[in-house]
Amino acid sequence: MIHSSFNLNLDQLTIMIGDQPDEIRENILASPERFLDLADFILGQPEELFYLADKNNFLTRDQGPEETVRPSDFGIPFTRREREVSSLIIEPLKELVYAAAQDNLEIVFASGYRDYDYQEMLYNRYVANYGQDEADRFSARPGTSQHQLGTAVDLGTIDDSYALTPEGKWLEAHAGDFGFSLSYPKGMEEVTGYMWECWHYRYITKEGIALQREFFLDVQQYMLEFWHTHKEELSAAQR
Numbered sequence: 001m002i003h004s005s006f007n008l009n010l011d012q013l014t015i016m017i018g019d020q021p022d023e024i025r026e027n028i029l030a031s032p033e034r035f036l037d038l039a040d041f042i043l044g045q046p047e048e049l050f051y052l053a054d055k056n057n058f059l060t061r062d063q064g065p066e067e068t069v070r071p072s073d074f075g076i077p078f079t080r081r082e083r084e085v086s087s088l089i090i091e092p093l094k095e096l097v098y099a100a101a102q103d104n105l106e107i108v109f110a111s112g113y114r115d116y117d118y119q120e121m122l123y124n125r126y127v128a129n130y131g132q133d134e135a136d137r138f139s140a141r142p143g144t145s146q147h148q149l150g151t152a153v154d155l156g157t158i159d160d161s162y163a164l165t166p167e168g169k170w171l172e173a174h175a176g177d178f179g180f181s182l183s184y185p186k187g188m189e190e191v192t193g194y195m196w197e198c199w200h201y202r203y204i205t206k207e208g209i210a211l212q213r214e215f216f217l218d219v220q221q222y223m224l225e226f227w228h229t230h231k232e233e234l235s236a237a238q239r
């Protein structure tokens with residue numbers, strides 16, 4: 001056995017990860033115990049923190065956070081007071097924003113939870129204005145947005161220039177320390193399905209960040225796809 005929490009030997013693990021790109025497979029086989037340590041932690045977390053919601057994997061109309069809260073009620077700078085996030089991420093979001101404030105930077109919460117109906121309205125409006133092909137590059141079809149989970153946030157100004165501001169740079173350097181992962185990195189449109197969004201971060205826990213960085217080439221999409229495909233097997237192998 002590789003890890004005391006899993007009924008898995010190295011052969012079984014090797015077979016399980018056979019669908020992964022070489023580099024990822026090599027990373028896992030180089031540190032299988034560390035890999036299973038992180039997997040063990042993540043299996044103990046609320047499932048929706050690691051749901052895959054992308055162009056090929058739709059959430060249903062009624063999927064969403066169990067409980068929502070307003071960051072504006074927690075001393076977090078905001079653009080619209082009424083906007084909400086899943087209660088699962090308010091503590092880490094506070095920690096992130098407060099830490100930036102210690103560095104004299106104001107991280108503004110712009111958008112969080114958006115339900116299916118709202119995304120449907122938004123998407124249809126973009127399609128009407130820009131056409132479907134263009135709209136699909138920057139707007140999610142209903143059911144495919146991470147915002148429906150309430151665990152993704154848009155921070156600062158929603159444009160590329162935010163990346164060059166002190167706040168944008170601070171986020172790039174430190175968001176991961178608080179468990180927030182940049183969902184749509186630069187140059188990854190073919191993988192993620194979306195243009196670079198320097199303002200869009202998803203909370204995946206600090207251990208999720210470690211898993212993404214150490215094994216999945218620091219690409220959230222690769223990690224979530226893996227998790228989507230293999231979480232049942234990993235869960236079944238858990239002691």
Ligand SMILES: [Zn+2]
Nearest residue numbers: 147153154200
């Ligand atoms: Zn967003």
